[in-house]
Amino acid sequence: MPTLLTYVLLPFAWLYAGIMAMRNWLYDRGWKPTTRFGTVPVLSVGNLRVGGTGKTPHVAWLVQELRQQGQQPAILSRGYGRRTNGFRLGSATETAVTLGDEPWQQFTHFGGQVPVAVCENRLTGLHELLRQQPGITVVVLDDAYQHRRVQPDFSVLLTEQQRLFYHDYVLPAGRLRESRAGAARADVVVVTKCDPALPVLEQQQITQRIRRYSRPHVPVFFSTYAYGVPVPLAAGELLEQEFSAEIVLLTGIAQPGPLREYLREAGYQIVYHAEFADHHAFTAEEIAALKTHYEPGRRIFTTQKDAARLLDPSLHTEMAGLAVFYIPIAVEFLADGANRLRQLLPAAIQPQAVV
CATH class of the missing domain: 3.40.50 (Rossmann fold)
Structure with a gap:
């Protein structure tokens, strides 16, 4: 209303x-x-x-x-939230910081098999994308x-x-x-x-x-x-380990409500939700504050888009040792x-x- x-x-x-x-x-x-x-x-x-x-x-x-x-499709985005300018083509050397969280998510989702490019000027971006990837x-x-x-x-x-x-x-x-x-x-x-x-x-x-x-x-x-099975952000973190139903939720998306509702219906207890604006660039201080709600047996759940930003090298020290999982989603x-x-x-x- x-x-x-x-x-x-x-x-x-x-x-x-x-x-x-x-x-x-x-x-x-x-x-x-x-x-x-x-x-x-x-x-x-x-x-x-x-x-x-x-x-x-x-x-x-x-x-x-x-x-x-x-x-042979390709994806072209503006690359909202990135800290770079101009045309960039996804590669193993790019990150969510240089490509944008959503384009980087798409690049990793398809295992680099689908060209993903960003450019503020879509017309320029299309020309350059087709020049560099003529098989599209x-x-x-x-x-x-x-x-x-x-x-x-x-x-x-x-x-x-x-x-x-x-x-x-x-x-x-x-x-x-x-x-x-x-x-x-x-x-x-x-x-x-x-x-x-x-x-x-x-x-x-x-x-x-x-x-x-x-x-x-x-x-x-x-x-x-x-919603899919939680995926560990760090290699070697297994779901079979002993975890309680208590979780800490971390999101930087526009509409976290559906995910929050799904997790509750799935039997998880959200003890704390650190909710930030869409495309938010997480800081080491924010991760440190989040850890005050984290304890052994709990997990930190986040979205796949947010997970891309949590891999930023500036967060490695604070993220070390945390059991962080992202929830993949698919359209039906x-x-x-x-x-x-x-x-x-x-x-x-x-x-x-x-x-």
């Missing part, structure tokens, strides 16, 4: 929405340049809302599907829904079940980066982080509301998270959503004529 502050900030939201609408209009009319890459199709994954909607695991799902269909057959742009200089061949819009874009307002009254009308650019909408038992009737109602803003008959899918679609989306990909990655 809107708060009093929401209504106070609405005039500023209207101003910001107007600026974004003018920007989009200029791109739509061709007055601002946009580029389509003819022989290498580009898929875009993003959202209308600021904050985590599950882009990283959905990008991973798409990349895995593309690989299974015989493609498709590029997935991570968090690029508002990046209009590159015209994707297929655009995936994500929106959380608990924070559906049609209930939200444009910044600063809400969390939308642009107006709800931006959904009209999507080729597919995925409602993420859903209750696995979300009733079909409620799915239909959500779909109807989304289609007030999207193009007619755009497919709407529903996905949820599947409700009903036949996975097969339906899978069937759309061959047409989506057909080479298009350059406009």
